[in-house]
Amino acid sequence: MLPFILRRFLSAIPTLFAVVTLSFLLMRLAPGGPFDLERPLDAAVMANLRRIYQLDRPLHEQYLTYLAALLRGDFGPSYFFRDFTIAELFKQGLPVSMRLGASALVVALAIGAPLGVLGALRRNSAADHAVMGLATVGITIPGFVVAPVLQIVFGLMLAWLPVGGWNGGGTRNTILPIVTLALPQLAVIARMTRAAMIETLRADHIRTLHAQGLSGATVALHALRAAALPIVSHLGPTAAALLTGSVVVETIFGIPGIGRYFVDGALNRDYTLVMGTVVVVALFVLVFNLAVDLLHALLDPRIRLG
Amino acid sequence: MTDAAALLPLPAPGRSLWQDARGRLACNRAAVASLVVLALIALACLIGPLLTGHPYDKVYPDYVRLPAGIASHPRAEAVPAAVARIAARIRATAGDVIIENGVARVTLTSPRPIDPRLLVYFERSDQFGVARIVESGDDGRRLVVEAPLKPMRFLFGTDGNGRDLLTRTLMAGRMSLSIGLLATAVALVIGVAYGATAGYLGGRIDMVMMRAVDVLYALPFIFIAILLVVFLGRNVVLVFLAVGAVEWLDMARIVRGQTLSIKRRDYVLAAEALGVPTRGILTRHIIPNTLGPVIVQVTLLVPKVILLESFLSFLGLGVQEPMTSWGALISDGARAIEAAPWLLAVPAGFLVTTLFALNFLGDGLRDALDPTEH
Numbered sequence: 001m002l003p004f005i006l007r008r009f010l011s012a013i014p015t016l017f018a019v020v021t022l023s024f025l026l027m028r029l030a031p032g033g034p035f036d037l038e039r040p041l042d043a044a045v046m047a048n049l050r051r052i053y054q055l056d057r058p059l060h061e062q063y064l065t066y067l068a069a070l071l072r073g074d075f076g077p078s079y080f081f082r083d084f085t086i087a088e089l090f091k092q093g094l095p096v097s098m099r100l101g102a103s104a105l106v107v108a109l110a111i112g113a114p115l116g117v118l119g120a121l122r123r124n125s126a127a128d129h130a131v132m133g134l135a136t137v138g139i140t141i142p143g144f145v146v147a148p149v150l151q152i153v154f155g156l157m158l159a160w161l162p163v164g165g166w167n168g169g170g171t172r173n174t175i176l177p178i179v180t181l182a183l184p185q186l187a188v189i190a191r192m193t194r195a196a197m198i199e200t201l202r203a204d205h206i207r208t209l210h211a212q213g214l215s216g217a218t219v220a221l222h223a224l225r226a227a228a229l230p231i232v233s234h235l236g237p238t239a240a241a242l243l244t245g246s247v248v249v250e251t252i253f254g255i256p257g258i259g260r261y262f263v264d265g266a267l268n269r270d271y272t273l274v275m276g277t278v279v280v281v282a283l284f285v286l287v288f289n290l291a292v293d294l295l296h297a298l299l300d301p302r303i304r305l306g
Numbered sequence: 307m308t309d310a311a312a313l314l315p316l317p318a319p320g321r322s323l324w325q326d327a328r329g330r331l332a333c334n335r336a337a338v339a340s341l342v343v344l345a346l347i348a349l350a351c352l353i354g355p356l357l358t359g360h361p362y363d364k365v366y367p368d369y370v371r372l373p374a375g376i377a378s379h380p381r382a383e384a385v386p387a388a389v390a391r392i393a394a395r396i397r398a399t400a401g402d403v404i405i406e407n408g409v410a411r412v413t414l415t416s417p418r419p420i421d422p423r424l425l426v427y428f429e430r431s432d433q434f435g436v437a438r439i440v441e442s443g444d445d446g447r448r449l450v451v452e453a454p455l456k457p458m459r460f461l462f463g464t465d466g467n468g469r470d471l472l473t474r475t476l477m478a479g480r481m482s483l484s485i486g487l488l489a490t491a492v493a494l495v496i497g498v499a500y501g502a503t504a505g506y507l508g509g510r511i512d513m514v515m516m517r518a519v520d521v522l523y524a525l526p527f528i529f530i531a532i533l534l535v536v537f538l539g540r541n542v543v544l545v546f547l548a549v550g551a552v553e554w555l556d557m558a559r560i561v562r563g564q565t566l567s568i569k570r571r572d573y574v575l576a577a578e579a580l581g582v583p584t585r586g587i588l589t590r591h592i593i594p595n596t597l598g599p600v601i602v603q604v605t606l607l608v609p610k611v612i613l614l615e616s617f618l619s620f621l622g623l624g625v626q627e628p629m630t631s632w633g634a635l636i637s638d639g640a641r642a643i644e645a646a647p648w649l650l651a652v653p654a655g656f657l658v659t660t661l662f663a664l665n666f667l668g669d670g671l672r673d674a675l676d677p678t679e680h
Contacts, residue, residue, distance in 0.1 A: 018521045023529065030536045140661035142613055142633075144620050145654045148640040156644070237523075247528065248620065252640075263621055266532040274529070282524040 008293055012286040016279075020070070023278045024063055027271055034079035034269045053079065070279065080270035089273070090258060090280060096166065097245030097257035100174060104181035105235075105242050112186040113231070116193025121220060123198060131190060138187025147180045147252040164254040177253045181246060185238055192234055196227035228299055236292035240284040244277075330674040337670025340663035347660055351479030359458070360470035362477040363628035366458075367468055368432040374463040374471070374648045380433040380455060385410055388433045389453075396424040398449075410434065411452045419446035428453045432468075462652045465635075466642060474630055475653050481631040482657070485546060485615045486608040492550025493611075494604060497557025502592050504558070505565025506584070516562065519555050527552045527614070528621075535623045542625055548618070549611050560603055564596040598675040605668035609661040616657065632657040 035041060035049050050056045054065065069076060075086035119131040154176060155163030167173045200206060200223040209219045245259030258277065265273035331337050355362055368388065369379060380388060386403045389412050393400035398420050401413035414420060428437035434453040441450035462471040504515040531548040538547075568574060569592065577587050616633020618624035625631040632653045639650030 015520055019524045026533050136665050140658050144640055148643045262528050281526050285524045
């Protein structure tokens with residue numbers, strides 16, 4: 001098992017390196033710079049700024065400097081949020097985004113998977129159609145429609161929950177964002193679980209279990225283990241996306257997460273912020289892909305041994 | 307192959323996968339209904355903006371944020387206020403307004419003679435046509451004026467700038483649907499070509515090509531999209547490119563997986579033995595046989611692309627004013643949800659209906675094309 005993990009881990013390093021290099025080049029080739037304002041700065045001021053931030057060096061030198069700093073775990077200062085380093089920004093924002101994302105993932109899994117199993121076991125019944133209809137609704141309604149509707153209904157009409165704000169992480173403030181984040185994932189998970197379960201329930205080993213006279217619930221549990229493979233594959237990228245924050249949800253609900261950093265950073269040419277976000281997101285993607293591979297190996301002996 | 311077929315006596319005509327699939331699809335009521343709905347929406351978006359009577363970018367300053375309704379505007383009760391506003395610009399006082407047969411008759415009085423040329427304010431408004439002096443008295447200090455009402459209907463109301471929401475929603479539909487189709491076409495071409503090549507060539511080339519896909523997967527979509535916006539400026543073609551350039555990854559993976567299993571089949575080996583060039587094998591044998599899952603993926607990709615476009619528009623990076631898309635309309639509507647909920651409800655209704663239909667169609671196609679299903 002350990003060599004398997006190690007091999008996977010090592011193969012992730014070149015990918016990470018390629019991601020960093022590619023985004024560094026793309027970002028630097030983009031026209032404009034971090035200090036461009038509506039009214040251009042004085043040439044001498046600009047030259048000073050560029051010298052302080054070492055932007056006047058040749059590109060490959062900057063790249064090597066950045067790479068060296070990155071290896072030491074130093075993300076550099078932010079060009080846009082002056083007085084903050086990228087590390088400080090992430091220290092504030094990442095726990096917020098991760099908490100929301102993790103809660104949303106748990107909610108989506110806890111509700112979506114049982115609904116999908118229900119749909120598969122009672123295939124083509126009214127319950128199945130209801131589940132699939134709901135799932136399709138969940139997939140098709142974009143988050144920036146769900147969020148304002150939730151705000152209006154629960155924030156203003158019923159006045160049960162605050163319309164927005166973070167309030168230091170109060171539970172009541174997190175409910176609406178979590179629901180908005182969880183809804184589409186819940187729908188996808190329900191659909192995938194149903195499809196995978198239907199596929200598995202037709203398999204030979206399940207028919208054997210039926211023939212051995214096991215109860216329906218036991219058979220369903222056995223089927224679920226095999227059906228979990230595609231769901232786990234899907235959960236990897238999904239978890240990475242959820243934990244690194246959502247621009248839409250954080251903008252609408254006014255949450256101080258890291259979801260906005262990409263947009264803010266790229267639009268303001270905050271090179272270090274964008275690079276930091278790319279690295280963090282890529283790390284999440286790679287770590288969760290690794291976790292998916294491990295879970296696959298645990299669930300399916302053929303992968304482990306093959 | 308056609309020669310051989312002509313020589314041999316044909317057995318009872320076989321049913322191809324596609325004929326079978328068509329039959330199964332026709333039995334799937336949800337899929338057929340979805341097809342009909344999609345055709346109706348596409349037709350409405352195509353010819354609807356010509357029939358509503360309002361240009362999509364025409365601003366009616368007097369009709370800002372009208373709620374949806376079938377009533378004809380201006381309403382009778384709103385006319386006196388409108389006349390009073392115009393009278394104030396003419397620097398006169400309006401008397402009682404009488405409306406008869408769609409013509410408003412009003413007496414204007416002023417301490418000084420009224421310049422008849424100022425009556426042009428009537429036709430400049432959105433409510434009235436050309437005004438006409440019926441009677442003049444007190445050396446021009448008192449005018450009786452008749453102005454025909456300009457009847458207009460706004461079935462779904464107007465937006466925050468006073469533009470007809472129905473026309474805008476239909477124009478937005480043109481934009482969203484064409485973005486969905488074009489970006490999907492880009493993703494389809496790149497993904498199928500890339501995936502089939504990687505899968506068929508296999509070995510080291512396959513590894514390198516799929517590793518490149520992994521790298522692109524790890525780059526967040528929004529990063530690429532924003533960078534493309536930065537490089538190329540904000541225009542619509544860019545949105546096609548950005549979205550299509552990202553969404554081909556899934557397609558490439560699916561096609562590669564299919565290709566890996568197809569390339570071991572006997573007919574491919576036969577073609578190789580006959581010396582068919584790689585290109586010919588790919589286009590003649592591999593790609594046609596991957597089409598089933600690819601078509602399903604396409605029907606699911608179109609809604610995804612429409613959603614992504616609306617996400618870009620929500621961030622202000624997508625379609626730019628006065629052109630619009632469903633996503634742009636929805637994000638405008640979401641900002642005004644309290645004051646004018648119909649601004650969100652109408653475009654969201656169109657978008658969700660379309661996505662719903664596309665999803666059901668995709669499910670139906672998957673069932674229809676799956677040979678193990680029956």
